[in-house]
Amino acid sequence: MARSILHPSDFSGASRAAFRKAIEMARSSRAELLIAHVLSPIVPVPGDGYVSPQMYDQLASSSRAWAQKRLDAVVAAAKKARVRVRGFLLEGAPSEEIVRFARARRVEIIVLGTHGRKGLAKLFVGSVAERVVAAATCPVLTVRGK
Numbered sequence: 624m625a626r627s628i629l630h631p632s633d634f635s636g637a638s639r640a641a642f643r644k645a646i647e648m649a650r651s652s653r654a655e656l657l658i659a660h661v662l663s664p665i666v667p668v669p670g671d672g673y674v675s676p677q678m679y680d681q682l683a684s685s686s687r688a689w690a691q692k693r694l695d696a697v698v699a700a701a702k703k704a705r706v707r708v709r710g711f712l713l714e715g716a717p718s719e720e721i722v723r724f725a726r727a728r729r730v731e732i733i734v735l736g737t738h739g740r741k742g743l744a745k746l747f748v749g750s751v752a753e754r755v756v757a758a759a760t761c762p763v764l765t766v767r768g769k
Contacts, residue, residue: 625654625731631721631755632660634693637736637768642697644766645734649706654731656701656708659724660694661717662686687712718754726760733763 630645632638642658649656694710701708713720725733737752756763 627730628654629657629730629733637738640768641736641766646704659711661713661720717751722758736768737765
């Protein structure tokens with residue numbers, strides 16, 4: 624039985640499927656559910672023009688506010704399901720931050736959604752789930768989204 628479960632969420636359909644599984648696992652083992660969303664740094668693309676520091680800060684602030692609102696909604700849904708839960712906003716490269724957070728919090732299992740990309744989409748976008756599975760020191764349960 625796990626005492627702490629990490630559910631990293633990107634708020635997608637794949638994450639919703641994994642969230643349902645994480646809720647089920649947390650409820651059955653009376654574990655605390657940690658929900659984390661990773662904000663990727665905003666990197667201006669060369670050729671898009673100059674981005675002033677004020678504009679950068681405004682973009683980052685609105686992105687953070689949007690993510691916090693979505694995270695609060697997911698945490699509220701977990702509370703409604705009668706699960707002990709805490710939400711966290713992290714910043715950085717998603718797979719690295721998920722693994723670092725899991726280690727720091729001594730998480731016993733990560734329940735992560737996967738989009739199931741193949742071919743060129745996987746080549747260009749990569750797979751956060753794949754990198755987490757490879758680097759995590761605890762078990763990782765991947766749940767395929769719809």
